[in-house]
Amino acid sequence: MLFQMRCQSRKDMKGRAGSLKANGRGRPESGRWRKPGAMSERTAALARYTLNMLKPTAKIWHNGRLIDWNDAKIHVLAHVTSYGSSVFEGIRCYATPSGPAIFRAREHARRLLDSGKIYRMEIPYNIDQLVDAMVELVRANRMDSCYLRPIVLRGYGNVGVLPTKDNPIETYIACWEWGKYLGDEALARGVDVCVSSWTRIAPNTLPALAKAGANYMNSQLIRMEAHINGYAEGIALDDAGYVSEGSGENIFVVRDGRITTPPLGASVLPGITRDTVIQLARSLGIELVEAPVPREMLYIADEVFFTGTAAEITPIRSVDRIVIGKGERGPVAERLQREFFAIVEGKSADRFGWLTPVGEAVASK
Numbered sequence: 001m002l003f004q005m006r007c008q009s010r011k012d013m014k015g016r017a018g019s020l021k022a023n024g025r026g027r028p029e030s031g032r033w034r035k036p037g038a039m040s041e042r043t044a045a046l047a048r049y050t051l052n053m054l055k056p057t058a059k060i061w062h063n064g065r066l067i068d069w070n071d072a073k074i075h076v077l078a079h080v081t082s083y084g085s086s087v088f089e090g091i092r093c094y095a096t097p098s099g100p101a102i103f104r105a106r107e108h109a110r111r112l113l114d115s116g117k118i119y120r121m122e123i124p125y126n127i128d129q130l131v132d133a134m135v136e137l138v139r140a141n142r143m144d145s146c147y148l149r150p151i152v153l154r155g156y157g158n159v160g161v162l163p164t165k166d167n168p169i170e171t172y173i174a175c176w177e178w179g180k181y182l183g184d185e186a187l188a189r190g191v192d193v194c195v196s197s198w199t200r201i202a203p204n205t206l207p208a209l210a211k212a213g214a215n216y217m218n219s220q221l222i223r224m225e226a227h228i229n230g231y232a233e234g235i236a237l238d239d240a241g242y243v244s245e246g247s248g249e250n251i252f253v254v255r256d257g258r259i260t261t262p263p264l265g266a267s268v269l270p271g272i273t274r275d276t277v278i279q280l281a282r283s284l285g286i287e288l289v290e291a292p293v294p295r296e297m298l299y300i301a302d303e304v305f306f307t308g309t310a311a312e313i314t315p316i317r318s319v320d321r322i323v324i325g326k327g328e329r330g331p332v333a334e335r336l337q338r339e340f341f342a343i344v345e346g347k348s349a350d351r352f353g354w355l356t357p358v359g360e361a362v363a364s365k
Contacts, residue, residue: 054176057141061133061173064125066140072172079154079167084214086153087115090309093138093175093358095145096346100138101355102148103309103344105131107272112150115210121169123152130173131356137173138358147178147310153213178310186232187337190317190329191306193246195295196222196234200244200267208267215269219247233306235298235319238266243293249311250274251293254303254332259288266292273307279352280339286332303330313337 060072080086089112093102109130116123125133134148150173157166198221201208206215218236226234226247235251238244243262245251250271252261259281262268281288298304302325304316313336315329329337342348344355 057176059140061137063171075156077159078156079163083161086151086213087211088151091148092309093146094344098346100144100358102134104272104354105134105356115212116152118207118210121152133173135358137175141175143175146175148175186314188329190315191232192318193233193235193316194226194231194320196225196236198222198236200236200238202239209270211269223247237295242266243295244268246306249306249308252305253293253297253301255301259286260291260293262293263290271308273309277307277336280336303332305333313340
């Protein structure tokens with residue numbers, strides 16, 4: 001009989017809590033195991049942070065022009081609200097000594113166009129135009145650093161499943177201040193995660209290579225289950241039982257100095273930060289392979305970490321209450337973090353050409 005541990009609640013873990021504490025493999029944040037259903041101070045703080053993280057800015061870019069934040073509205077019967085017909089991106093703009101700079105703007109714009117093509121959405125802008133729009137928006141809102149959200153959706157018109165020419169393709173780009181997605185301390189201390197009971201979307205169902213709104217219904221199930229059971233995030237397996245990704249992050253596993261990350265065929269999004277870490281690791285002489293990752297490899301790894309635009313490079317300190325390595329950020333993740341932040345914050349040469357300077361802020365239009 002297989003023993004399943006997917007996203008177990010503390011009630012399920014109660015019988016094992018004492019032995020974990022006694023043999024040193026448990027790493028409860030408060031030094032003791034909490035009662036079932038109790039919310040840790042860290043989890044409560046994360047919940048408060050998430051609720052309050054969106055701070056409006058002055059302008060949003062819509063179909064080639066800047067509009068007021070409060071004017072960015074769609075009809076309740078727009079195609080996207082019933083059928084999830086949107087594609088989008090998440091992009092960071094970092095503060096540097098030379099001014100704000102957007103990280104890998106062209107790669108994000110290309111993926112947005114790829115996502116639209118997969119879903120037969122004819123986006124009327126090319127990569128250069130989308131990047132220029134991002135720059136214009138950051139300038140107009142006078143942001144030193146921010147998170148950008150380009151989104152393309154099918155608008156108000158035909159209400160059937162089949163989109164028609166009556167459903168306009170609407171393109172928006174918003175930006176706002178956003179801190180660390182999994183909490184300010186996560187980058188140094190790591191986070192506690194679980195393997196989700198929800199499987200990642202299977203091949204030839206919803207296309208995983210597209211960053212589409214509909215795909216994130218699966219992500220919501222993963223994240224909600226993890227949250228209700230007291231974890232910061234969930235890890236989904238693919239339909240073959242191999243490790244896929246988090247609800248919004250790619251995943252990397254380190255053992256004996258070698259990094260392994262699931263291949264694109266494991267129903268993973270081709271993450272821009274994933275590609276960034278692959279390039280960084282290889283430039284630093286760290287062996288890295290893309291290969292299937294068995295679930296149990298998570299438990300015996302020396303290090304495990306997430307990557308993503310929002311999560312950046314976030315260490316994982318435990319999976320299913322099994323401590324990873326020493327239960328803290330490992331040397332490989334720390335080295336990659338150091339290289340990553342040195343580049344995006346302008347403290348080191350942009351040797352990969354990843355930054356798009358924004359320049360001086362301009363008056364809002």
